[in-house]
Amino acid sequence: MNILYIHQYFVTPKEPGGTRSYWISQELIKNGHNVTMLTTTKGKDKPRKVVIDGITVIYLRIPYNNHMNVFQRLMAFLKFMCLSALFVLKTKKPDLIIGTSTPLTVGFPVLVGKKLRKIPYIFEVRDLWPEVPVQMGGVKNKLVIKLLYRFEKSIYKNALHVIALSPGMRDGVKDAGTPEGKITTIPNMSKIDKFWPRDKNTEVIKKLNLSPDSFKVIYFGAMGLANGMDYILDAFTFLKEENNIELLIVGDGSTKPDLIKRCELEGMDFVHFYGKMPMAQLSETVNISDVSLVTFADLPILATNSPNKLFDTLSAGKPLIVNSPGWTKTMVETEKCGFFADPKNPEEMAKAILKYKNDPALTREYGINARRLAENTFDKSILCEKFVKTVEKTAQKYL
Template sequence: MHITILHQHHASPDCPATCRQYSFMEKLARRHKITLVATNAWRILQVTHTYSWVPKGVELKECTVAYANKMGVVMRMLSFVGFAACAFYKLMRLKKPDVLWAVSVPLSVPFVVAQVARLRNVPWVFEVQDLWPCFPIEMGAVRYKWVQRLLYKMEYSLYKSAAHIITLSPDMTAYVVAKGIDPAKVTTVLNGTDIEKAAAINDADVEMIQVNYKLNGKQVVLYAGTYGRANDIPTIMQAVELLAKEPTIVFVLTGTGYYEPQLQELAQRVPNLLLLPPQSRDQVFGLFKLADLSLVTFNDLPVLKSNSPAKFYDSLACGTPVIVTNPGWTKTFVENYSCGWYTPAEQPAALAQTIKQVLGDKPTLKEAGCNGATIARELFDRRELVKDVEAILNNVAKR
């Protein structure tokens, strides 16, 4: 089977990124012909140079289009439009595949694939990684009502056009079905994680990190991810200040994004905040193994209840329990499997209190970590999740 993938935000494990598609392509390329159309935007963010830019056997067609999390609305729109135009040109010139696979976001990616699929009479699969246009609308990036209506109309037409829809969480699936889409056409394939990379980190690796950053005897609270507008970073910053006088608690943050300058300023004022540069895929698992607790925080917006953050899976795979702030499926998950705790978004005092309480109960903390590692091996292994994706692609191609 020949699979062509359109993914604007492709990155290798050398980058500070989730690399879901990289992991999937690595497995699929052993049995199928894979062509990837992507941008070169993440190349400059490579932290290490251990991996090839695309997995062995994957044909890359690259567009030179800039993108960064720090971009404002106008620059992001220009990036999306630029990539859409370049991608359409490249997809129309490629050898006709058996199936097209659109990895959203942004919404312009599935829009381009839908047009190419129609013109070339090829079925396509829509992977919904974030709910657009709900996300930019609720974040205030799309203010005009007529534009909102147009985007929602486009979203629905894309759901109808796709031969199948993959979502990354059960709440996303419920959202799509509530739009009037046949439930049989929608499959949840969790974001997942690279279990083998987590397992490769041993005690000696963790001890080395502790020594390097002078963290021996400290209880580490980790946030590993984007410092973006949607990630409720101000709440973390206020919790750091509230716990600044706790001698054993240290917050370790690694990432980049909008709030980076404010975090750097805070790190100069308080003794309990350690900022690390962005980490490669392999390196970040070392930090999760080191941490006693990790944070998965988002703003108090309805659309964010459904998201499927990589750090949630990475943390549990490393046996590190999590505090989540989404009142959606992640809250239900950590409560059902006793692998974490919930505290409401945008409430720094509640977050600080939960952190202090959890770290003070070491037996429960250890039990939650073990529970998380067990359920991660059962449900989060991308080597197993890719089989579900492959079955979907095969079924669509046969139609």
């Protein structure tokens, strides 16, 4: 099949960010399909068409970054929505479109293709929009909210199939009126060949200005309001008197400047901030760490998330601490690869960190369990194959 894949934030393994669409595209190509990826440029790069590892990538020039305000982000979403819809109308007709959120506006070009050119599509739900911005207070107008929910239902209704990234997202899609048989759950993926346990690289420790023998806790990924970063710093206020603990915060986002300022004001010199890292560098940084944190703000909808950092942590063979009372809590507790900390009580996170620090055998055991889970359940080789089989099975049934 000739497949048009629409993902506003597509990145390759050489770039910082989530690479799910890249690996799925590779598996589609491996199975004989042609993939054209429609996405946006990084920064001020010019619009262009290039072939990357067999994927034909169309870059539309629409700058976007995590420091944009709400209005700037909305304009970026709307611009991509319009330009991608025009592309769908003008391009050579593909056999199938795969659209992946977020944002929900990605649903507009796939609907345009379905309604005006009879192009069938599969829709992938990475976040339950508009429920996320509604619960976070980003959308307050009742009429707009009503229209957004109607738009969401229309996207699911017109799709051949919907792929959800977590059990909670699956329930959200089902609650929107989608038949259960039309939904497949395929979570985010572990990359066991990119993140793996090995001896700690002492040169990396020196380069990052860290103590060689400290107990290192890492958070890596986005630093937006949804990520609950102040909760992490609140937890570390209970650890100020502890010797030999360091916190590594890797990534970028709108709250980062305030987090840095808070650490300076409160004398948290054991907290180290780093920018976004390409995958190879991030892998080395996660590997020198002892425990990984996966946090979100205390909102029910965020408990449905399927965060990349969780699966990369599993691959790296590092134990976890999560604070979402959803499916990730159940998973880390059932598989004995992590602890849950109440999002209303940061002291619980501090106690969990100390439990790991004071029990190296437990830390090793939970790390081994994490790696086993990555290899046997969540590796991209397993889940990409499941994704492609879902696409092919759907296509055979409907096309």
